[in-house]
Amino acid sequence: MKQFLDDIHGRYAAEKKALLALCSNGTGLSVADLSHELGTSIPKVTRVVNEMIQDGYLAELGKQESTTGRRPSLYGLNPDAGFFVGIDVCQHYFSLAITDFPGRVLHFTDEIPFTLVNTEESVRQMCEAIQAHLAGVNIDQARIRAYGINLTGRVNHSTGYSYSFFISEQKPIRDVFRQYLGKPVSLENDSRAMAYGEYMSSIAREEGTFLFLNVGWGLGMGMILDGKLFSGKSGFSGEIGHFPLLDNNQFCRCGKIGCLETGASGSALHRLMREKLSEGRPSLLSAAYKAGADLTMDDILDAIRREDVTAIECIEQIGSTLGKAVAGLINLFNPDMVVIGGRLSVTERYLMPPLRSAVNKYSLNLVNNDTIIRVSRLGNEAGAIGASLLSKSRLLGGRV
Ligand SMILES: [Zn+2]
Incomplete structure (x- = not known):
């Protein structure tokens, strides 16, 4: 297969790029569909599709259902055209997902140990850790088309700057990643990428306005407004x-007082639990707390799993x-759907009933009845999968 996108030039280049963008949004399109969407004649679209099949970008995926006459062929992105890699960077580890051209998840690994710090050397080492991990996965690294990388905090995906990992005024961190990974890189805020992953993997993707709450150590939100990532x-x-x-x-880590995160996040859970333990409330964690152990969010989530009443109250x-x-x-x-995701969503059984009750109590009934509230289906895979799918959509010009 030829080099990617940059090599799409010459005859029909514009049509080929438009076809890739169209096929990136949907699968199983007939020549008639493509001709209609592009405003181009059927003979011309047929020629372009044939060239793109020869080049390895598109494939025939099957035949359209039809009750009369010939069943037209359906085309879409060739699953063998390459891979996309998504990386979700957390405090002390990253998770990694690989998707193929049509967007199917081929691989996911959680919690690969690494602590990213604010230096170019740290980014270089992280790229080495990514490549070392990929070397152990059965894919041809030469066929990786792009990487998507999520960072916490403020990220400007169009300039490539992160304001949590700010290396230099002259060089956005995205360009440093690109330099060491050697492929196009799409940088995004973690909650936004999770929202995109969950939205694109959703069975009912017609949800026009979709809010995703990332309830981890902090609290973030990704928004799909009218079908587009905002x-x-x-x-x-x-x-x-x-x-x-x-x-x-309560002081927030941002320096202000009374932020929502100080009452609705993993850090809030941690604080509430410590307060209750200091009051001498009975808990599976009491002994460890009294012995001066450093309780982690995972310890508390584990206590909830083991039905610890004090942790459940928190x-x-x-x-x-x-x-x-x-x-x-x-x-x-007035959203179609609100999804609760992030590390705390594993406590669904205890988190969701009071959440739903508060929604019923405080929202306007007429508006509330329009909205589906559910827990994330992708769970801890949402970030890396979202990053991977975003890198594809941005490379191919699909809907983002
Ligand atoms: Zn704050």
Whole structure:
């Protein structure tokens, strides 16, 4: 197969790029569909499709169902045309997903140990860790077409700058990744990429307005508004964790007081649990706490899994606070769907009932009845899968 996109030039280049973008949005399109979408004649589209099959970009995927006459062939992206790699960078590890051209997930690994810091050397080492991991997976690295990388905090995907990992004024971190990975890189905020992954993997993708809450150590939000990923003017949208909603007098890591995140996140769960343990409330974690152990969010999630009543009370309180915020979001956006994701969504059984109850209590009934609220289906895979799918859509010019 030829080099990618850059090598699509000469005769029909514009039509070929438009076809790739169309096929990236949907699968199983007939020549008549493609001709209609492109506003180009059927003989011309037929010639272009044939060339693209020869070049390895497109493949015949089957025949259209028809009750009368000949069944037209359906075309889409060739699954063998290459791979996309998505990486979700967390505090002390990253997760990695590989998808193929049609967007199927071929591989996922969680929690590959690595701590990214603010230096070019650290980015280089991370790229080596990514490549070392890929060497152990059964794919041809030469056929990777693009990488998608998620970072926490403010990310401007169009300039490639992250404001959590700011290496230099002259060089956005995306370009440093590109330099060491040797392929196009799409940089995105983690919550936005998770929203995109969940949206694109959703069975009912007609949801026009889709809000994704990333409830991890912090709290972020990704938004699909009218079918498009919303970034805001400079890519800083979705900072719902720092919405100053609470009268709890708690300092937030951003330096302000009463941010939503101080009552509805993993860090809030951690604080609430420590408060209860310090009051001497009974818990599976009491002994470890008294012995001075450093409790982690995973310890608390594990206690919830083991039905620790004190830990369950804490997560219920988080659910109730989060539900009040979701009620506000529903009133504001009238969304088709709100998805609760991130590491805390594994506590669904205890988190969701108080959340739903608060939504019913605080949202406008008429608006609330329009909205489906559910837990993420991709779970901890959402970030890496979303990054991978985004890198594909951005490379091929698909819908983002
Ligand atoms: Zn804050």
